[in-house]
Amino acid sequence: MAKVLITGMSGTGKSSALELLAERGHRTVDTDTEAWSHWVSDEDGEPDWVWREQAITELLTGHGEGDLFVAGCKSNQADFYPLFDHIVLLSAPAEVLLARIAARTTNPYGKTPEERAAILEHLAFVEPLLRESATLEINTTAPLAEVVRQLAFLT
Template sequence: MGRKNYLIDGVSCAGKTTVCTELQRRGYHAIHGDRELAYSGDLQTGKPVDASSAEPGAWIWDVAKVRALVADHMHQISFFCGGSRNSARFVELFDAVFVLEVDLATLNQRLAARPADEWGGTAEAGAAFARFQHATKDGFAPNAIQIDATAPLASVVDTILAQINHD
C-alpha cells in the first residue's frame, strides 16, 4: 500500500496495536495486521485451521494479501503492525522492520492486564508463547531495528518516524 512499507513487530503486549492506532491518529496509513490480515492457519500450507480444533493453527497473515497491499503504491508510506508466525514468507517486502522491545517485568505486567478474550487461544497459552518469544526472539527478522517500547507512546512513535526519515 505504500511506496515505502514498514513492519512493526514484537511479542504480544509489546504495543503493536497501540503504535498502529497512534500512527493512524497522526495521519499515517497503518494496517492493524492482527485485525485485518491474521487468522489461525497451518504454518506450512497457510490453510485456515479451526481455532477450536485439537490441533489449533498458528497466528499467521495471508501472504497473498500482504503482497497485494505492498504492491499498491497508493500511499507514500504504509505501516503493517502486528505479529505473524509466517513473517519469513513476506518480510523481504518491507523497507525496514521494527521490533518493539519490552523487558520481562513490563511484559508480565502488560500480560496480566490484557483481557483474556483478546487471545487467539487461551490467555495462558498466549502468555506462555509471548514469554518464550521474548526469551528467544523466535520469529523476528535478524536485521530488525529494536525500539524501546517501555518509553511513552509518543516517544516510541517518534523514534520509529525518525528512523524512516533517515531512509
C-alpha cells in the same frame, strides 16, 4: 513513501503505536484480523495464525502514496520482508509485557496461565529470530510518543 513492518511480542505496544501513527495521519494496518490473517496447520499439525499471502502482497505492492505502517508478528512474515523498507522490532522486558497484557482491555490474549507461558516462550525463542532480521529495535519502556517519533523518523 516508506513501508514499515512493526513487529514484536504481545504487549510490546504494536497496536498502541499504530493508533498514534494513524492519529498523526499515517496509513496503518493491524494484521491481527481475519482480513489479513487466517489459521492454518503448521508442519507439526499445530494451529498457526499466519498472514493471508495474497492480501498482504496486494497491500504492499499496491501501496503507492504516503507512508504505510503494518503491525504483526506471524510465522510467515519473513516471506514478505523484501517488500518492506524497514523491519522494526518493538521490545520490552518480560515483566513489562506481562503487566501490560494483564491490564489491557482491548485484547483478551494473554489472560490465561497457558497463554502467559506461551508469551514467555515466544520471548525466549521467537524474539531473538526477529532481532536478527530487524533493521531497528525500539525499547518500548520509553514513552509511547517517543516510540512513535522513532518510527515516524524512518519515513
